[in-house]
Amino acid sequence: MSINYKNTNAEKTTVTRDTNEFSDKSGNIYQSLIAISKRSNQISAEMREELTKKLAEFASSTDNLEEIFENREQIEISKFYESLPKPVAIAMQEYLEDKVYVRDANETATEKED
Numbered sequence: 001m002s003i004n005y006k007n008t009n010a011e012k013t014t015v016t017r018d019t020n021e022f023s024d025k026s027g028n029i030y031q032s033l034i035a036i037s038k039r040s041n042q043i044s045a046e047m048r049e050e051l052t053k054k055l056a057e058f059a060s061s062t063d064n065l066e067e068i069f070e071n072r073e074q075i076e077i078s079k080f081y082e083s084l085p086k087p088v089a090i091a092m093q094e095y096l097e098d099k100v101y102v103r104d105a106n107e108t109a110t111e112k113e114d
Contacts, residue, residue, distance in 0.1 A: 010085035010093040021096060032095065035102045040091035051081050 022032035058074045085093075094100050 008085060008090050008093060009097070010089040012083070012085045012089070015089075017092070025095065025098075026102060031102070031104075035100060036088065036091045036095050039094060039100050040088040043087040043090050047081065047084070047087060051077070 019029055022036070023029040026032045026035070054077050055074060058071050091100070
């Protein structure tokens with residue numbers, strides 16, 4: 001499952017947020033932050049895996065320091081990933097756009113007991 005990070009509405013710079021936007025969605029600011037944090041970790045892992053796969057294509061089998069050279073494609077890929085919004089910014093935008101499914105584990109446990 002690859003996400004198109006290029007087309008996200010997330011900000012690339014720091015933005016002041018109204019915390020009421022987050023607390024209104026779940027009723028509790030802390031639950032909202034936990035959901036955003038978990039989604040951010042997922043996005044970060046996906047981005048890291050995708051970047052590793054792309055850079056692995058350029059990996060050389062030799063360990064000789066004299067033969068190491070800069071690869072223009074490798075540099076462009078790295079610059080692209082550096083210019084993307086941070087995973088937490090993407091997660092916040094997804095949360096505000098209701099693209100994140102949030103399940104309350106306490107409610108699920110209570111329903112199973114009944």
